[in-house]
Amino acid sequence: MNAAHTGDGPGDGHGVEVASLDGGASLDGRASLDGGASLDGGPGGGAGGWRGLAGRSLWASGAKSLAIVAGVVAAVVRFLVGSDWPPGAVVTASAAAAVLVVAAVVAYDAARLRATRWRLTPERLELRSGITVRQHRSIPLDRVRSVDLRADPVLRFFGLTVVKVGTGEHSAEGTDLALDPLTRHEAESLRRTLLRQGEGSAPGDGPLVELRWSWIRYAPLSVWTFTGTALVLGGLYKALDSFGVEGVATWAANGLWAWVTARPLVAVPLLLAVNAAAGVLGAVLLFAESWGRYRLDREPGRLRLRRGLLTTRSLTLEERRLRGVEISEPLLLRLGGGARVKTIATGLGKAAENETEDVAALTPPLPRAVAWQLAARIAGTRAPATTSDAGSSANASGSGAVEMGMGALVAHPAAARRRRVVRALVTVSVLAAIAGAVSWLAPWSWVRLSVWAVPVVALASGMWAAVTDARSLGHALGGRHLLTRQGALVRRTVALDRKGISGWTISESFFQRRAGLLTVSAVTAAGQGHYDVVDVGRADGLLLAARAVPGLLEPFLVREKARENQ
Amino acid sequence: MTGGAQVGLRPPRHQADPRAVAWWTVQGLIFLVPVALAAVAAYWIFTSRPLWLGACVGVFAVGCVLLALVAPRAYYRVERWEVTDQAVYTRKGWLTHTWRVAPMSRIQRVDTARGPVQRLFGLADITVTTASSAGAVKIEALDHEVAAELAERLTAITQATPGDAT
Numbered sequence: 001m002n003a004a005h006t007g008d009g010p011g012d013g014h015g016v017e018v019a020s021l022d023g024g025a026s027l028d029g030r031a032s033l034d035g036g037a038s039l040d041g042g043p044g045g046g047a048g049g050w051r052g053l054a055g056r057s058l059w060a061s062g063a064k065s066l067a068i069v070a071g072v073v074a075a076v077v078r079f080l081v082g083s084d085w086p087p088g089a090v091v092t093a094s095a096a097a098a099v100l101v102v103a104a105v106v107a108y109d110a111a112r113l114r115a116t117r118w119r120l121t122p123e124r125l126e127l128r129s130g131i132t133v134r135q136h137r138s139i140p141l142d143r144v145r146s147v148d149l150r151a152d153p154v155l156r157f158f159g160l161t162v163v164k165v166g167t168g169e170h171s172a173e174g175t176d177l178a179l180d181p182l183t184r185h186e187a188e189s190l191r192r193t194l195l196r197q198g199e200g201s202a203p204g205d206g207p208l209v210e211l212r213w214s215w216i217r218y219a220p221l222s223v224w225t226f227t228g229t230a231l232v233l234g235g236l237y238k239a240l241d242s243f244g245v246e247g248v249a250t251w252a253a254n255g256l257w258a259w260v261t262a263r264p265l266v267a268v269p270l271l272l273a274v275n276a277a278a279g280v281l282g283a284v285l286l287f288a289e290s291w292g293r294y295r296l297d298r299e300p301g302r303l304r305l306r307r308g309l310l311t312t313r314s315l316t317l318e319e320r321r322l323r324g325v326e327i328s329e330p331l332l333l334r335l336g337g338g339a340r341v342k343t344i345a346t347g348l349g350k351a352a353e354n355e356t357e358d359v360a361a362l363t364p365p366l367p368r369a370v371a372w373q374l375a376a377r378i379a380g381t382r383a384p385a386t387t388s389d390a391g392s393s394a395n396a397s398g399s400g401a402v403e404m405g406m407g408a409l410v411a412h413p414a415a416a417r418r419r420r421v422v423r424a425l426v427t428v429s430v431l432a433a434i435a436g437a438v439s440w441l442a443p444w445s446w447v448r449l450s451v452w453a454v455p456v457v458a459l460a461s462g463m464w465a466a467v468t469d470a471r472s473l474g475h476a477l478g479g480r481h482l483l484t485r486q487g488a489l490v491r492r493t494v495a496l497d498r499k500g501i502s503g504w505t506i507s508e509s510f511f512q513r514r515a516g517l518l519t520v521s522a523v524t525a526a527g528q529g530h531y532d533v534v535d536v537g538r539a540d541g542l543l544l545a546a547r548a549v550p551g552l553l554e555p556f557l558v559r560e561k562a563r564e565n566q
Numbered sequence: 567m568t569g570g571a572q573v574g575l576r577p578p579r580h581q582a583d584p585r586a587v588a589w590w591t592v593q594g595l596i597f598l599v600p601v602a603l604a605a606v607a608a609y610w611i612f613t614s615r616p617l618w619l620g621a622c623v624g625v626f627a628v629g630c631v632l633l634a635l636v637a638p639r640a641y642y643r644v645e646r647w648e649v650t651d652q653a654v655y656t657r658k659g660w661l662t663h664t665w666r667v668a669p670m671s672r673i674q675r676v677d678t679a680r681g682p683v684q685r686l687f688g689l690a691d692i693t694v695t696t697a698s699s700a701g702a703v704k705i706e707a708l709d710h711e712v713a714a715e716l717a718e719r720l721t722a723i724t725q726a727t728p729g730d731a732t
Contacts, residue, residue: 502672509662525697539573558576
């Protein structure tokens, strides 16, 4: 134990620990695991064909445990120095703690590797796992819908990859099967076998899109650019606080505050500039990390997305699960002329808890025109025809739809805008009433004045949102797709495959009924489950639904020549 | 609007079983009468029984009971359903009308449910689930024999339909 210097600690530590913990048998097991074709089933095996995970995982987890070691050692040092230990004892104690941590992590990983066996038979992929609770999962090969590879920098260094096999059913129930980790070579060949792609991955026509580094200019166009730095600083303060270095943090914060109050004219703009600069830098770095080496390919029957500068990810999406595409344009990105493309697919599910990124995201932020072209190519190369409503292009507000050749979206009636304006005005008047009450009751005069800023700001932003939201409303019916658009802050244009519509929900609130509007919602198995055409004129909406899926709604429609006088 | 012909959705053919009104009333009373009683009891025990508060509590209690008596009748009038060979079609809602259409070819599951009190009234609910996460189509308070028959018919049609209904 005392021989463990931090220099090559992980290697030493795990070798010693595994040997002492599991005995010689496990070492043999690991040796054969490295070969990748171990037939000795391990604890749960016995039958042929069972294989273990990559034994090199021990090195990777050892390396990763160093992060924990740093924290533990810092805590130990602080505690012991506080209680007057001699320096030599402190060093020994922290070295021991470090070895213990690494050993524990590696031992756990070794136990996990020992307990995990997987097998690929001609019919199914099977996985046995679990140290205390044994699990046996098995996926029929014809149910495999996606094979995702993911490798963080440490795993990449050791040539390892985590393979996640999805069945396309709702992954909330944990139907995904993860092999954590395999060697990169094994992972690639497993991916190819599972997706029946032995004929080679050279479809010839090149990638659908590939990263252009000029797109990085869209990276800072996000709210996080301006709030991110503050959040990170806040988190840092918290972390310092819990490590007991609060003195430093408080001292820094106090000094900063004193400086700001002393010279607000210099300090405030400077701080804002620094905040923005740090935010931009962070956004750019994040973009580079997650979208570096981005490449979207169309392989026969599926889309394959590869990205990531440090942590590489490879996602495969079967095209027959695809039910449409969504183009999303958040406000800042929209102002900068950018957009992102997302897929609407069945069984994609929400992002797993430990993954922050959106599973459905297909592209980084990119120029709007590129986004529309890509959406058109993914959704089906033929550009759908315009709706039969002639002259609708005049009041169409869209920009991209025209470029895409999808024809213009039909704008929604003026009543839709009226509803939004009224809603905004009602909200503002409620706020104004509250502001009035506060300014009447509040004892301080500065509160009495400044409280009126709230309804004023609300009026401006509310009216802006109302008008923008109303202007973004639109729908159209293409040859294969139902298009709908909505949203002020984030404008979303959805092209939903008409064959993917599995029902309609049509709702009409009291106020909508008075305005002659309704909301037509196309129910689908993919994506968020339903996509809405909001506040469309009653006849327009019903006819749209009737035409989009022939024969479904038609039997329940009634056409009357004059219903106004009823 | 497109002008010319006015287009609307016709109401589905069938209503819930008339016994549904009684059942919903019982259900409402089971839930709302304790609420009303609790309000009155709280007033009687925890306050010094000022008259104005008494009036408020009285109005609240009477309102609860009235709601339990009136709402089921309103609900019965607006809630309608229909099953054709192609689709399940329902309407509900009093202030906000909601129509739902689910084609037979996309139905994945048909459930019948009967609660204990519901059983006393001889009623049953049918829930028709499609592959979407956006929610199932529910037909409430049918005569339990009608419901069983309907569920059987729906199941038969669903099984006859090829594909995985997504």
